[in-house]
Amino acid sequence: MSELMKVGADWGDAGSFKPRTSGISGGLRILDAHARFFDSTIAGRRFMTGATITAINNATFTTATTGATATPVVGLWNPLNSQKYCIIEQAQLAVIMTALAATGPGGFAWMVSAGNAGITTGLTPINAGTFLAGGSVAKGFAGQALTGMTGTLVVLRGSGLGGGSAENVSFTATAVGMQTQAITQVENIDGSIVVFPGGVLALMATTTPVAHSVVPGLSWEEVPFLVTV
Secondary structure: OOOOOEEOOOOOOOOOOOOOEEOOOOOEOOOOOOOOOHHHHHOOOEEEEEOOOEEOOOHHHEOOOOOOOOOOOEEEEOOOOOOEEEEEEEEEEEEEEOOOEEEOOOOEEEEEEOOOOOOOOOEOOEEOOOOOEOOOOOEEEOOOOOOOOOOOOEEEEEOOOOOOOOOOOOEEOOOOOOOOOOOOEEEEOOOOOEEOOOOEEEEEEOOOOEOEEEEEEEEEEEEEOOOOO
């Protein structure tokens, strides 16, 4: 059996057999032959959801609301009969204060719920490769209530996303005292959260914000559901 590698790309359809490939120096190409999310994007498996500026000044955007009125800052629902995993890749968040007197969101946390079949709200995700809405088994959320959710949200873990006022109590900005703000952030989840069929994933504030809005985003890959042991 030959151990020779082909220099450069060797394109082929799914199911075809190809030799290992190398760069022009002969080094084996393993991870960085293309950009990080190229494979899932070009194969049509990568989807995104998000929103333009959305006000989050209500307890329904917080971890205190765990039922069907909960409103994810950003998130998704994978229907119970989808036969797909939703493998979370990245989340993005920009937080904007909209008044001088403001109360911060107190940090953000990821919440989850299992076994949900009848949610009636949500956004149609965008395919990252075609820029068209459609093709996803999931529903995206960015400011929509989880109407019809039968499960209860529980905190999974804190999020690396943040922003807005660092004070989770009322604070009024002056010429000499301004709220601390964070820049737009990206949380690289990298598959450490997988939403199984029936699952809901929701990013929520931990205190009720006042005078805060967000621009959120979420991306994931959808792959066939397989029985694992």
